[in-house]
Amino acid sequence: MFEQLTQLVQQFGQDAVVNNDAVPNEHNEAVMSEAGNSIFSSLEQMASEGGIEKLAGLLQGNNAQDPSNPAVQQITQQLTGSLGEKFGLSSSAASGVAGSLIPKILGGLVGKANDPNDSFQITDLxxxxxxxxxxxxxxxxxxxxxxxxxxxxxxxxxxxxxxxxxxxxxxxxxxxxxxxxxxxx
Structure with a gap:
């Protein structure tokens, strides 16, 4: 899962992070790494805290790309806070980066897991x-x-x-x- 997540972060991070003037260039790689870590840790946290229905709902259809989905909101909020705390981004810049990255990455991850032609499967996730x-x-x-x-x-x-x-x-x-x-x- 880590490899697929890293690929998706790199893919979608170009516009949301690298081409974003609000993110200093020296932090680009670290910000993208933090995005991947936030997604994985948030999903683990949901699983360990009994957010099973929230996870199951995230994995259905296009829910992972929906910014109003509770799981997407939770992960976006966690990344927003982390970007502000660790990299000194303003709340609006951090929110913009997280809001742009999280739905795209989650949508890509769930899409890969649901693709019968991809070796990464939903059970792996x-x-x-x-x-x-x-x-x-x-x-x-x-x-x-x-x-x-x-x-x-x-x-x-x-x-x-x-x-x-x-x-x-x-x-x-x-x-x-x-x-x-x-x-x-």
Whole structure:
């Protein structure tokens, strides 16, 4: 996940950071690094503090690109504060950088995770931010909960699980297709 996140920060950081007069050139790389760190730590924090529904909501459709999404707002606010504190950016400059970067980077990250042609998958993202174990299970349970609302419960047992993936495998590519359908692909 770190490699994909770093690539996206570099990709979107050009306009928001490097070409931004409010960010001193000597801080460009550090500001972009801070953006990546803020995203990862915020997602980890949400997973560890029980913000599973917020995470599941972020991973659906185009929610990661929506600045009004609560998860996007939380990460943007964290980065804004960090940029002001660590690099002395004014609140408006820090807010502008964070507001420009966060939705684009998150949208790109979720887009890569949902792309069946990309080696990075949604399970990689969930595993990285949750640290595995019970938290991963909780996030997957939340996805299952949302999945029933989107008609992914193929056998009508009230949950989305491997048997539903097997039912979908003929038409949509197994668990990858199941998650892809859930997340709008």
């Amino acid at each position: 969930i595993g990285a931010i949750s640290g595995g174990g019970a938290q991963t299970s909780g996030i997957m349970d939340a996805i299952s909960k949302y999945g029933t609302q989107f008609g992914l419960d193929q056998n009508g047992d009230g949950k989305v699980d491997i048997s539903d993936a097997a039912s979908l495998s003929k038409n949509s590519g197994g668990i990858g297709g199941l998650l892809g359908k859930l997340f709008g692909k």
